[in-house]
Amino acid sequence: MTAFSVSWWLFVLLLLWTLTMEGVEKRRRLHRLQHGQCSYTFILPELDGCPEAADAGQVGQDSPPADGEWSAEKLKRLESTMENNTTLFLLQLENSIQRNTRREAAGLQSHAVHNQTATMLEIGTNLLTHTAEQTRKLNVVEAKVLNHTSRIEIQLLENSLSTNKLEKELLLQTSEIDRLRDKNSTQMEAIESLEKQLKVASSNNTALQRQQAQLLESVHTLISMVTSTTGTHTLISMVTRSPTLAIHGVCVKSSECVFLLLKVYCDMETSGGGWTVFQRRFNGSVDFQRGWGEYRTGFGDVFGEHWLGNEALYQLSSQGQYSLRVELRDWEGNSAYAQYDRFSLTGERQQYRVYLRGYSGTAGRQSSLNTLGTGFSTRDHDNDNCDHCKCALMLTGGWWFDACGFSNLNGIYYNVGHNIRKLNGIKWHHFRGPSYSLRSTMMMVRPYDF
Ligand SMILES: *[C@@H]1O[C@H](CO)[C@@H](O)[C@H](O)[C@H]1NC(C)=O
Ligand SMILES: *[C@@H]1O[C@H](CO)[C@@H](O)[C@H](O)[C@H]1NC(C)=O
Ligand SMILES: *[C@@H]1O[C@H](CO)[C@@H](O)[C@H](O)[C@H]1NC(C)=O
Ligand SMILES: *[C@@H]1O[C@H](CO)[C@@H](O)[C@H](O)[C@H]1NC(C)=O
Numbered sequence: 130m131t132a133f134s135v136s137w138w139l140f141v142l143l144l145l146w147t148l149t150m151e152g153v154e155k156r157r158r159l160h161r162l163q164h165g166q167c168s169y170t171f172i173l174p175e176l177d178g179c180p181e182a183a184d185a186g187q188v189g190q191d192s193p194p195a196d197g198e199w200s201a202e203k204l205k206r207l208e209s210t211m212e213n214n215t216t217l218f219l220l221q222l223e224n225s226i227q228r229n230t231r232r233e234a235a236g237l238q239s240h241a242v243h244n245q246t247a248t249m250l251e252i253g254t255n256l257l258t259h260t261a262e263q264t265r266k267l268n269v270v271e272a273k274v275l276n277h278t279s280r281i282e283i284q285l286l287e288n289s290l291s292t293n294k295l296e297k298e299l300l301l302q303t304s305e306i307d308r309l310r311d312k313n314s315t316q317m318e319a320i321e322s323l324e325k326q327l328k329v330a331s332s333n334n335t336a337l338q339r340q341q342a343q344l345l346e347s348v349h350t351l352i353s354m355v356t357s358t359t360g361t362h363t364l365i366s367m368v369t370r371s372p373t374l375a376i377h378g379v380c381v382k383s384s385e386c387v388f389l390l391l392k393v394y395c396d397m398e399t400s401g402g403g404w405t406v407f408q409r410r411f412n413g414s415v416d417f418q419r420g421w422g423e424y425r426t427g428f429g430d431v432f433g434e435h436w437l438g439n440e441a442l443y444q445l446s447s448q449g450q451y452s453l454r455v456e457l458r459d460w461e462g463n464s465a466y467a468q469y470d471r472f473s474l475t476g477e478r479q480q481y482r483v484y485l486r487g488y489s490g491t492a493g494r495q496s497s498l499n500t501l502g503t504g505f506s507t508r509d510h511d512n513d514n515c516d517h518c519k520c521a522l523m524l525t526g527g528w529w530f531d532a533c534g535f536s537n538l539n540g541i542y543y544n545v546g547h548n549i550r551k552l553n554g555i556k557w558h559h560f561r562g563p564s565y566s567l568r569s570t571m572m573m574v575r576p577y578d579f
C-alpha cells in the first residue's frame with residue numbers, strides 16, 4: 130500500500146516535470162526564426178549550416194544591451210541545474226524506496242514508512258515548488274528572449290522593408306536620371322542648334338546693323354546739309370559706295386529751299402573711279418538737239434545716253450575743286466581720253482562758262498576744248514565767240530562753242546559708215562580730225578583731291 134503511494138507520487142511528479150519540460154520544448158520551437166531560407170533559434174541553435182542565421186543571431190545579440198545578460202548560455206546553465214537537481218532528487222527517491230523495501234522486509238514498523246513517506250511528500254512538494262519557480266523564471270526569460278527576438282525580427286523586417294523602399298526609390302531615381310539624361314541630350318542638341326541659329330542671326334544682324342548705320346549716316350549727312358542751308362545756293366553731293374549710282378542732292382534758292390535728289394551714273398573704275406558722269410553717248414538712242422532749258426535741267430536716262438544738266442553740274446562743281454575727264458571711242462575700236470585737273474563752271478547768268486586747267490591725256494597733244502571761259506550755247510542761246518555765225522545751229526546740239534572750236538560731243542550721232550566727213554557729228558578734232566563722228570563719249574567730274 131505504501132509502495133503504491135510512493136510510486137503514485139513519483140508518477141505524478143514525473144508527469145508534472147514532463148509536462149513542464151514539454152511546455153518548454155514547445156516554446157523552444159516557437160523561438161525558431163525564419164529568415165529567408167534559413168531558420169535558427171536563440172536558445173538551442175540548430176546549426177543547419179546557415180551562415181546567415183549566425184549573422185542574424187549576432188546582430189540580435191548586439192542590438193539591445195539591456196537584455197544582453199539573458200543569453201542562450203545562461204539559459205542553458207539554468208536548465209542543466211534543474212536537470213541536475215531533478216536527477217539528484219530521483220536518485221534520492223530511488224535510494225529511500227530501496228531502503229523502505231529493505232526495512233519492510235526486515236519487519237520495521239509502518240510508522241517509519243509513513244514518516245518516510247511524509248518526508249518524501251515534503252521533499253516532492255519542495256521540488257515541485259522549485260520546479261514551478263524555475264519554470265516561471267524560464268518563462269520570463271523566454272518571454273524576454275521572445276520579445277527581444279521579435280523586436281529584432283521586427284527591426285529586421287523594418288530594415289528590409291526600408292531597404293526595399295530605398296532600393297525602389299534608387300531604381301526610380303536611376304530611371305529618372307536616365308530619362309533626364311535622354312531628355313538632356315535632346316535638349317542639348319536643340320540648344321546647340323539654337324545657338325548656331327543665334328550665331329547666324331546675330332552675324333546677320335551685325336551686317337544689317339552696319340548697313341543701317343551707313344544709311345543712317347547718309348541720312349544724317351543729308352539732313353545736316355539741308356538744315357545748314359541759309360541764304361546761299363547750296364549743293365549737297367553725296368556719293369554712296371554703290372558701284373553704279375550716286376545720289377546728289379541739289380538745294381536751290383534760299384527762301385523756298387528745294388531739295389533735289391539726283392540720280393547720277395557713276396564710273397567707279399576709270400583712273401581710280403569716283404566719277405560723276407554728266408554726259409554719255411554710245412548708240413544714238415537719245416536726241417541731243419535740244420534748247421537751253423533742256424540743257425539746263427538735263428535729259429535722257431542716267432543708265433543710258435543722257436545729259437545730266439548744266440544747273441546740276443554747276444551746283445555740283447561749285448562745291449569745291451573738281452577735275453574733268455573725257456572718254457572717247459572711235460568706230461575702229463580705239464579709245465582715248467582727255468583729262469583736266471581743274472574744271473569749273475559759272476552759273477546760268479554767266480552762260481555756264483567753262484574754265485579748264487592742267488590738260489593731259491591721249492586725245493591729242495593739246496586740248497580740243499577752249500580752256501579760257503567759253504560760254505555754253507544752244508540753238509536758242511548764242512554765247513559763242515563767232516561774230517557772224519551761230520555755231521549751235523550749224524554744228525547742232527549744245528556746247529561750249531568757241532568760233533566754232535575743235536570739239537562738239539553733243540552733235541548728231543552717226544552710225545558706222547556714215548560717220549566720215551560729218552561736220553555736225555560728234556567731234557574731237559585732236560583725236561580723229563574735224564569731220565569724224567565718234568562712236569561713244571563720256572564726260573565726268575570728280576573732286577580734285579579724290
Ligand atoms: C550538473 O551535473 C553535471 C554532471 O553531472 C555537471 O557537470 C554540472 O556542472 C552540473 N551543473 C550544475 C549547475 O551543478
Ligand atoms: C520520523 O523520523 C524523524 C527523523 O527521520 C524523527 O525525527 C521523527 O521522530 C519520526 N517520527 C515518528 C512519528 O516516528
Ligand atoms: C518587450 O519589451 C519592451 C521593453 O523592453 C516592452 O515595452 C514590451 O511591452 C515588451 N513586449 C512584450 C511582448 O513583452
Ligand atoms: C546635360 O548635358 C551637359 C553636357 O552634355 C552636362 O554638362 C550636364 O551635366 C547634363 N545634365 C544632366 C542633368 O544630365
Ligand SMILES: *[C@@H]1O[C@H](CO)[C@@H](O)[C@H](O)[C@H]1NC(C)=O
Nearest residue numbers: 326329330331332333334336
Ligand atoms: C543670314 O544670311 C545668310 C546669307 O547672308 C542667309 O542665307 C540666311 O538666310 C540669313 N539668315 C537669317 C536668319 O536671316
Ligand SMILES: *[C@@H]1O[C@H](CO)[C@@H](O)[C@H](O)[C@H]1NC(C)=O
Nearest residue numbers: 411412413414415432433434
Ligand atoms: C541704246 O542703249 C540703251 C541702253 O543700253 C538701250 O535701252 C537702247 O535700246 C539702245 N538703243 C539702240 C538704238 O541701240
Ligand SMILES: *[C@H]1O[C@H](CO)[C@@H](O)[C@H](O)[C@H]1NC(C)=O
Nearest residue numbers: 210211213214217255256259
Ligand atoms: C539545486 O541546485 C542548486 C545549485 O546547484 C541549489 O542551490 C539548490 O538548492 C538545489 N535545489 C534542490 C531542490 O535541491
